[in-house]
Amino acid sequence: MSHVFHRNSNNLPPIGMKGDGVYLYDTDGKAYFDGSGGAAVSCLGHGDQDIINAIKRQLDSMAFAHTGFLGSQPAEDLADLLVKHAPESLEHVYFVSGGSEAVEAALKLARQYFVEIGQSQRSKIIARRQSYHGNTLGALAVGGNEWRRAQFAPLLIDVSHIGPCYEYRNRRAEETSFEYGQRVANELEEEILRLGPDQVMAFIAEPVVGATMGAVPSVEGYFKRIREICDTYGVLLILDEVMCGMGRTGTLFAAEQEEISPDICTIAKGLGAGYQPIGATLCSGEIFNTIKNGSGFFQHGHTYIGHPTACSAGLAVVQKLTQGGVVEHVTAKGQQLLDLLQQEFGRHPNVGDIRGRGLFVGMEFVADRGRKAVIDPCHKFNSRLKAAAFDAGLICYPMGGTIDGRHGDHVLLAPPFISETHHLEEVVSKLATAVRKVTAELG
Numbered sequence: 001m002s003h004v005f006h007r008n009s010n011n012l013p014p015i016g017m018k019g020d021g022v023y024l025y026d027t028d029g030k031a032y033f034d035g036s037g038g039a040a041v042s043c044l045g046h047g048d049q050d051i052i053n054a055i056k057r058q059l060d061s062m063a064f065a066h067t068g069f070l071g072s073q074p075a076e077d078l079a080d081l082l083v084k085h086a087p088e089s090l091e092h093v094y095f096v097s098g099g100s101e102a103v104e105a106a107l108k109l110a111r112q113y114f115v116e117i118g119q120s121q122r123s124k125i126i127a128r129r130q131s132y133h134g135n136t137l138g139a140l141a142v143g144g145n146e147w148r149r150a151q152f153a154p155l156l157i158d159v160s161h162i163g164p165c166y167e168y169r170n171r172r173a174e175e176t177s178f179e180y181g182q183r184v185a186n187e188l189e190e191e192i193l194r195l196g197p198d199q200v201m202a203f204i205a206e207p208v209v210g211a212t213m214g215a216v217p218s219v220e221g222y223f224k225r226i227r228e229i230c231d232t233y234g235v236l237l238i239l240d241e242v243m244c245g246m247g248r249t250g251t252l253f254a255a256e257q258e259e260i261s262p263d264i265c266t267i268a269k270g271l272g273a274g275y276q277p278i279g280a281t282l283c284s285g286e287i288f289n290t291i292k293n294g295s296g297f298f299q300h301g302h303t304y305i306g307h308p309t310a311c312s313a314g315l316a317v318v319q320k321l322t323q324g325g326v327v328e329h330v331t332a333k334g335q336q337l338l339d340l341l342q343q344e345f346g347r348h349p350n351v352g353d354i355r356g357r358g359l360f361v362g363m364e365f366v367a368d369r370g371r372k373a374v375i376d377p378c379h380k381f382n383s384r385l386k387a388a389a390f391d392a393g394l395i396c397y398p399m400g401g402t403i404d405g406r407h408g409d410h411v412l413l414a415p416p417f418i419s420e421t422h423h424l425e426e427v428v429s430k431l432a433t434a435v436r437k438v439t440a441e442l443g
């Protein structure tokens with residue numbers, strides 16, 4: 001019996017032994033194509049010697065120093081590099097150990113900013129249904145996935161949730177995509193007015209939704225209108241790029257493709273690429289300088305903030321991502337993956353939608369394409385798909401959550417950026433094997 005407290009205590013995973021390129025191997029030597037990079041983490045694949053050597057060098061010189069006493073060169077260099085490539089408003093970087101921590105820091109930073117400018121009445125947060133921002137209590141509260149939130153609801157701070165930008169299900173027949181995007185963005189304005197414009201502190205959203213709906217980009221113009229509304233009412237815009245950032249969608253920051261700049265942005269996952277746990281909260285000069293020239297102290301911190309070894313891994317990763325056309329490769333390969341999925345599943349009776357941006361691609365499964373009816377949850381489609389894909393040697397990320405956050409079946413593919421055409425063909429072929437198996441069982 002394992003003494004590890006696995007999340008799923010009745011279905012223990014095999015022990016992983018080795019990672020090499022796009023593959024992971026278990027102790028029996030079985031190979032798994034890492035088709036979702038775990039959960040959009042392993043963007044540069046496994047066994048990258050440049051990153052490993054950067055970590056080793058840092059371990060040899062100074063593994064750790066508490067930032068209350070000493071800073072570190074990797075943290076300085078990584079912050080410089082991120083700011084150099086970030087949307088223009090983002091000028092400072094607060095390093096943490098993962099995505100939920102980055103979101104917690106973002107929320108507290110927003111709150112402290114308003115306290116320091118004398119608007120301490122601003123404490124309300126608006127977020128979106130069907131979003132995921134992490135599992136710590138603050139991050140879970142802003143998240144909109146009912147399945148994850150339900151049993152913890154009494155512990156969560158009160159957050160308003162507006163609808164997501166989810167064209168496949170919610171655009172009306174008489175609307176263009178653009179009109180649809182403006183209509184759902186305007187829900188933010190309605191909610192700000194309902195809560196009282198001087199009460200609202202921040203709006204948080206994922207530029208491309210990941211962990212609840214399997215890669216859903218917004219429609220053109222949606223985020224520009226969101227930015228406009230936030231500016232009108234002095235509400236801070238927090239973009240959560242924990243999953244979709246760091247080149248995943250074809251630009252280092254997903255916000256670049258929306259042609260907007262947030263006030264705060266969270267990143268993690270691809271930042272450490274799985275070699276070290278690291279996340280970061282980037283903020284505007286306005287927020288940073290307000291605190292610097294005010295109390296001078298951000299009232300938040302964990303022991304491992306700015307961990308030098310984690311930052312050395314992040315630095316090696318972002319150096320790779322910003323040199324040598326890696327993210328351009330993502331755009332080209334992402335299109336190829338979408339095309340391959342269209343060829344394989346475009347007419348499949350149980351595939352309603354194929355979507356994504358860059359190597360961040362999702363498919364939504366339905367009982368009936370015409371009516372877009374969800375598959376009865378009693379079939380446990382997404383967990384069976386995960387198991388069937390795993391048997392076929394593919395790690396992908398099936399998930400539930402369509403209409404009220406509980407029902408609906410999606411799969412997220414987020415293969416490593418080093419994937420070539422034959423790798424993508426392998427992913428699609430293994431996924432097809434798994435889908436065939438599970439849909440045959442549906443009858």
Ligand code: PLP
Binds near residue numbers: 098135240244
């Ligand atoms: N934000 C988003 C958009 C995520 O997708 C996730 C994780 O999937 C998180 C935050 C939480 O990150 P972590 O699991 O590293 O705490």
